[in-house]
Amino acid sequence: MKTQIVRDITEDAIERAGQIIKEGGLVAFPTETVYGLGGDAFNPGSSKKIYAAKGRPSDNPLIVHIAYKKDLYEIAEDIPDLAFKLMDSFCPGPLTLILKKKPSLPKETTGGLGTVAVRMPSDPTANAFIKASGGFVAAPSANISGRPSPTDVRYVIEDLDGRVDMILDGGSSPIGLESTIVDLTEDRPVILRPGFITAEMLCSVAGPVSSDPGSTGEDTNAPPKAPGMKYRHYAPKGDLTVVYGTPEKVIEYININTARCSARGLKTGVIAGKMTADRYNADSVKNLGDRDDPAEISSSLYRVLREFDDEGTDVIYSESFEGPGLYCAVMNRLLKAAGRKTVNAGE
Numbered sequence: 536m537k538t539q540i541v542r543d544i545t546e547d548a549i550e551r552a553g554q555i556i557k558e559g560g561l562v563a564f565p566t567e568t569v570y571g572l573g574g575d576a577f578n579p580g581s582s583k584k585i586y587a588a589k590g591r592p593s594d595n596p597l598i599v600h601i602a603y604k605k606d607l608y609e610i611a612e613d614i615p616d617l618a619f620k621l622m623d624s625f626c627p628g629p630l631t632l633i634l635k636k637k638p639s640l641p642k643e644t645t646g647g648l649g650t651v652a653v654r655m656p657s658d659p660t661a662n663a664f665i666k667a668s669g670g671f672v673a674a675p676s677a678n679i680s681g682r683p684s685p686t687d688v689r690y691v692i693e694d695l696d697g698r699v700d701m702i703l704d705g706g707s708s709p710i711g712l713e714s715t716i717v718d719l720t721e722d723r724p725v726i727l728r729p730g731f732i733t734a735e736m737l738c739s740v741a742g743p744v745s746s747d748p749g750s751t752g753e754d755t756n757a758p759p760k761a762p763g764m765k766y767r768h769y770a771p772k773g774d775l776t777v778v779y780g781t782p783e784k785v786i787e788y789i790n791i792n793t794a795r796c797s798a799r800g801l802k803t804g805v806i807a808g809k810m811t812a813d814r815y816n817a818d819s820v821k822n823l824g825d826r827d828d829p830a831e832i833s834s835s836l837y838r839v840l841r842e843f844d845d846e847g848t849d850v851i852y853s854e855s856f857e858g859p860g861l862y863c864a865v866m867n868r869l870l871k872a873a874g875r876k877t878v879n880a881g882e
Contacts, residue, residue, distance in 0.1 A: 539701040540692060544660055548703070553667025553771045555700045561692045564664050565676040565705025566656040568629045568713050568731070569684040569837065570691045571600065571674035572699065573664070576610070582643035588698040596646035598631055598675040598714075599653045602665040610640050610671065611649050615719055617741055627657035628707040629710055629731040643789045644673045654714055674711065677702075682789070683769050683840040683872065686711045690841050691814040711817060711834035712864050718747070729864040730835070771840040773804065775849040775873040779855045780880030786814050788880035790853040793817040796850045804843045806853035806869075810834075819846055829861035836868060862875055 541548045552562045559581050564574050572588065574581030575705045576599045583610050586593045599610055607614055611634035618632055636651035645651050658661060665672050676684035686708040695702065715730030717737065728733060737744050738768040778785050793803040793816060803817040812822040821839040824831035843851055853873070858866045870877070 536697055536700070538591045538692075538696050538822045540688075540696075540704065541701060542704045543665050544703055544705065546590075546663075549660070549663045549667050550702055552703060553669070554666055556668035556672060559584070560700035561585060562664070562668075563695055563699055564674075565658055565688070565703060565704040565708060566661045567658045567708060568656075568710045569686050569708050570677040570688065570705075571598075571661070571672075572677040572695065573600070573668065573672040573674040575669065576600075576671040576673035577639070577641065579641040579643040581585050581810070582641065582765040585673065585675065585843055587677070588695060589675065591675065593643070594646045595649055595680075596650075596674075597644050597675050598654055598670040599640075599644065599651055600661070600674055601653060601655050602662050602670055604655070606670055607634070607653060610637055610653060611635060612637050613685050617724065618719055621719075621737070622655065623710045625732050625736070626655045626783040627662065628749075629712075629714040630656075631714045631716040632804055633716065633720055633727065639880060650718075650720055652716065658705065660703060664703065681770055682842075684713060684773060685841070686834070686837045687841075696708055707716060708835065710830075711837055712868060715864070717744070729759055729867050731830075731864065733860040734863065735860055746787055761790070769837070769840065769868050769872040770874065771843045771848070771851060773802075773873065775851040775876065776852050777855055777869055778880050779857075779877060781882050782811060784880040784882065785854055786811060788817050788878065789854075790814075792852060793850070801849040802847055804846070804851040806839060806851065808854060808856070811854065817852075819843065821847055823856070826856070829858065829865065832856055833861055833865050836865060840872060840876075865881060 556575050574585045613635045631652050631654040633650050647700045662735050677691045685691045688704040710731050715732040716728040720723040724741050725748045795801045804819040805815040805817040806821050808826045
């Protein structure tokens with residue numbers, strides 16, 4: 536397959552991309568979170584193509600992207616008032632809601648579930664593309680399944696060139712982590728995947744919310760209610776370990792172990808905060824940013840993981856980035872990327 540890579544996103548380019556979707560093809564497109572791989576949500580064949588292009592398990596549900604709040608009625612039923620209340624507060628934006636699906640929405644799009652994940656991106660290109668495509672675009676992240684989600688078009692091209700019909704180059708994704716997913720089919724809202732819309736922000740609108748243990752990926756026998764819950768995600772090619780402990784102990788542990796790995800001929804990498812990055816002796820040290828700026832940390836994570844792949848890094852150690860709010864999303868992705876491989880270096 537010859538993939539069209541569109542650098543100049545004109546109105547005509549958007550219309551051509553929309554036509555590809557209407558004809559059953561696939562288009563990778565930018566959003567404010569990460570790049571998405573879009574197909575027609577009402578075409579079972581398009582969803583099958585998405586799974587094939589990504590190498591994604593077919594029981595891992597796709598998110599349906601819409602451009603208007605009223606379009607919820609076309610794909611969901613028994614919609615609670617809270618859905619519109621949350622959308623009024625956070626949409627367009629990085630929020631995905633889980634609702635009971637309409638029978639007309641193909642099971643291929645929802646991973647065989649009776650629910651649908653729906654979101655309304657705030658990125659102008661994404662919004663225009665969804666409208667041009669007919670209003671209902673099923674889209675996971677635009678990467679090979681399991682790899683770090685792409686926040687720059689060069690990684691979309693690396694993974695999907697020759698697998699999709701078109702790639703829209705929208706530059707770098709400003710948020711850099713996938714949307715927050717909230718299940719509204721239970722008595723109380725449940726966070727299935729943390730993201731830029733934090734639990735504290737949701738509570739300010741919805742009242743008490745809870746978090747599903749499956750969001751950590753620990754219960755692999757349960758059917759995934761949302762993307763990112765069941766299978767290993769966001770993983771670099773190198774072996775990643777997250778190290779907990781006091782800063783001095785973490786630095787000591789990582790430096791000892793990277794030295795041992797280097798002695799065995801392995802290429803080593805470290806993920807660190809700005810204040811400690813210059814204290815490591817690995818082959819490659821990546822500074823995620825200031826620990827007082829969680830938005831900077833979150834927007835850097837996937838780029839850093841991809842850079843390690845570019846450099847052929849064999850072994851990676853990461854400081855932990857624990858904290859409230861957006862840090863929950865950072866640690867969720869970091870632990871998933873490491874396959875939950877952690878070490879406590881001590882106090």
